[in-house]
Amino acid sequence: MRERGFSIARIPGFGVVAALTFFLLYLPIVTLVVFSFNEAASLSRWGGFSLHWYETAFRNAQVRDVAWRSLWLATVAAGLATTLATMAALATTRTSRFKGQTMIYALINQPLMVPEIVTGVALLIVFAAIRVQTGYYGMGYLVLAHTAFCIPFAYLPIRARLETMDLTLERAAADLYASPWQVFRTVTLPLLLPGIVAGFMLAFVISLDTVVITEFVKAAGQDTLPTWMLGQLRRQVTPELNAIATVFLMLSVLAVTVFFILSRRRP
Amino acid sequence: MAADGTADVETRARRDGAAAGGTAEIEIVGLTKVFGRGSEAARALDEVNLTVRRGEFFTLLGPSGCGKTTLLRMIAGFEQPTRGAIRIDGRDVAGLGPNRRPVNTVFQSYALFPHMTAAENIGFGLRMLGRPRREVEAKVAEMLRLVRMEPMANRRPAAISGGQQQRVALARALAPRPRVLLLDEPLSALDLKLRKEMQGELKRLQAETGITFVFVTHDQEEALTMSDRIAVMDRGRILQVGSPRAIYDRPADRFVADFIGDTNFLEAVVVRSVGDAATVRLPSGAVRAASVPEGLAPVAGGRVTVVVRPEHAALAEDGELVGVVEEAVYFGTDTHLHVRLDTGGRFTLRRQNMAGDHAPEPGAAVTIRIAESGLRVLRP
Numbered sequence A: 001m002r003e004r005g006f007s008i009a010r011i012p013g014f015g016v017v018a019a020l021t022f023f024l025l026y027l028p029i030v031t032l033v034v035f036s037f038n039e040a041a042s043l044s045r046w047g048g049f050s051l052h053w054y055e056t057a058f059r060n061a062q063v064r065d066v067a068w069r070s071l072w073l074a075t076v077a078a079g080l081a082t083t084l085a086t087m088a089a090l091a092t093t094r095t096s097r098f099k100g101q102t103m104i105y106a107l108i109n110q111p112l113m114v115p116e117i118v119t120g121v122a123l124l125i126v127f128a129a130i131r132v133q134t135g136y137y138g139m140g141y142l143v144l145a146h147t148a149f150c151i152p153f154a155y156l157p158i159r160a161r162l163e164t165m166d167l168t169l170e171r172a173a174a175d176l177y178a179s180p181w182q183v184f185r186t187v188t189l190p191l192l193l194p195g196i197v198a199g200f201m202l203a204f205v206i207s208l209d210t211v212v213i214t215e216f217v218k219a220a221g222q223d224t225l226p227t228w229m230l231g232q233l234r235r236q237v238t239p240e241l242n243a244i245a246t247v248f249l250m251l252s253v254l255a256v257t258v259f260f261i262l263s264r265r266r267p
Numbered sequence B: 001m002a003a004d005g006t007a008d009v010e011t012r013a014r015r016d017g018a019a020a021g022g023t024a025e026i027e028i029v030g031l032t033k034v035f036g037r038g039s040e041a042a043r044a045l046d047e048v049n050l051t052v053r054r055g056e057f058f059t060l061l062g063p064s065g066c067g068k069t070t071l072l073r074m075i076a077g078f079e080q081p082t083r084g085a086i087r088i089d090g091r092d093v094a095g096l097g098p099n100r101r102p103v104n105t106v107f108q109s110y111a112l113f114p115h116m117t118a119a120e121n122i123g124f125g126l127r128m129l130g131r132p133r134r135e136v137e138a139k140v141a142e143m144l145r146l147v148r149m150e151p152m153a154n155r156r157p158a159a160i161s162g163g164q165q166q167r168v169a170l171a172r173a174l175a176p177r178p179r180v181l182l183l184d185e186p187l188s189a190l191d192l193k194l195r196k197e198m199q200g201e202l203k204r205l206q207a208e209t210g211i212t213f214v215f216v217t218h219d220q221e222e223a224l225t226m227s228d229r230i231a232v233m234d235r236g237r238i239l240q241v242g243s244p245r246a247i248y249d250r251p252a253d254r255f256v257a258d259f260i261g262d263t264n265f266l267e268a269v270v271v272r273s274v275g276d277a278a279t280v281r282l283p284s285g286a287v288r289a290a291s292v293p294e295g296l297a298p299v300a301g302g303r304v305t306v307v308v309r310p311e312h313a314a315l316a317e318d319g320e321l322v323g324v325v326e327e328a329v330y331f332g333t334d335t336h337l338h339v340r341l342d343t344g345g346r347f348t349l350r351r352q353n354m355a356g357d358h359a360p361e362p363g364a365a366v367t368i369r370i371a372e373s374g375l376r377v378l379r380p
């Protein structure tokens, strides 16, 4: 049967606008990827195909250093954020309603609503004070900041999954002599796992991508890939940055794809 | 087959217990459940008293919203009573979680674990009880055989049909050999043919295992054909408990009479009343004997409602009731005649169709004779 209601696709010029949007959205990315394979050191003049810039980037000790830091930070922060988000999601869906539940929901999602720059400045001030007090200058601050920032991104897919999960399954497990912990381990957790992995992937990408907060929190020598690239832009720009960005892009696309597939799979 | 032998002895022992009038398996005393509070409070169960005997097929029957599921959920331990007590096998289960009660549930939605195979689902309860692997495997195989699901042992719930899921759910609940199996409308999601088949299957499983079944339904025919005893519920109360025959032939009040089977109600005046028998005068003036519910002593001269089942009345040359056929509905083997009585009110009876004769047409004047012992006085 044909849909008779309002259809935005029937407005004249819709196709053109849609095509233009996609064009503008993806042209820069395509250009970026194409020029990462440029033989010449130019970002606008094509000098033949080569993997030269990938090699340069790979041999660049500085690039390797910041890339590892980014990956390490994203893994640790996303792992912590996912664990906390799972507990938060269980507490907000699997307990009887308690006072202040809505408030907690709002608090968990705070980083989605407060401008990043505000969070960044706030963290800068607090961490500066702690640094002075304790003399600790390690990666802990970045881990803490990234974890807090990533929690809502991990929380949302996990909570969505929990909400669509049939409560009678957990009841059935309890009825069949499973203790509360066994119910969680044998029924809730396995069924929740796709949501947890999806939450982790999303948190991972967000952490990998965060510039503003890292910029405010990092100490000397704690550059991540994005902040390092930003620094490089102020100097001379070569297709080496394109090559790094392309690898970065592939990694993000991969993570987002995994997230997408997992969050669409029905329980 | 030594295990089967002992199981048989156990089964027989349990059934004999039930036949001998029955030790109580579940005792429910003054059970009340109120949901919400203040002006929104809803009384789902109201002072329910009930005894389920060991090894019997006990049915809770009642219209939607009467509290059947709530009662079952409190026996299982998913819900806490507002007041009252539940004893299972003589032990008060207040405060025990569902995992610590010797009771298993077959859920209306089956609630099979989607990430486990049929066999893993069936073995779940035994694994949680920490039984050795060998024993679990043997029991799962036995259960698969019992519900005739051996070929599907390694399939996930999503890959088997509704009826097969139903069997797995049954096997899963039976595998730990609970004292009591609770079944909440387990057949309502099945189509008619499968439903008939599963009704037989359930009876067979109950007989073979000797486990006490508490079965919930709002289908009166299902209740009548399957149960040893039925409790009829309405608005959180138990109105009558008895064998299917007792409930059908001797309904205690108007609700039970109306809810179970087709029923005719007549207004009558008591002429005489002795024990569980009375004589009543029908609106047409005819005086007839009628049975009386236990403990109800109608006073002579008082007005009462009497009930007549359609199959306890027939067309005849002379009888107690006179009226005009309003409608004749053909049902193959019989025809249902809806008659407007001359004294007011309607009366339905069934007339067997026989070769070569025809039922009266609408508009025909008829006389109805009520069978001996076909009249019963209801509680007001």
Ligand SMILES: Nc1ncnc2c1ncn2[C@@H]1O[C@H](COP(=O)(O)OP(=O)(O)OP(=O)(O)O)[C@@H](O)[C@H]1O
Binding pocket: B035, B036, B042, B043, B044, B062, B063, B064, B065, B066, B067, B068, B069, B070, B071, B218
């Ligand atoms: N969690 C709850 N909160 C509030 N009211 C409830 C709750 N559960 C049940 N009730 C109410 O209690 C009453 C009995 O519900 P219950 O589910 O036991 O009915 P039922 O006999 O099983 O009906 P059905 O045949 O439709 O399944 C209903 O009026 C229902 O609205």
Ligand SMILES: [Mg+2]
Binding pocket: B068, B069, B070, B184
């Ligand atoms: Mg119900």
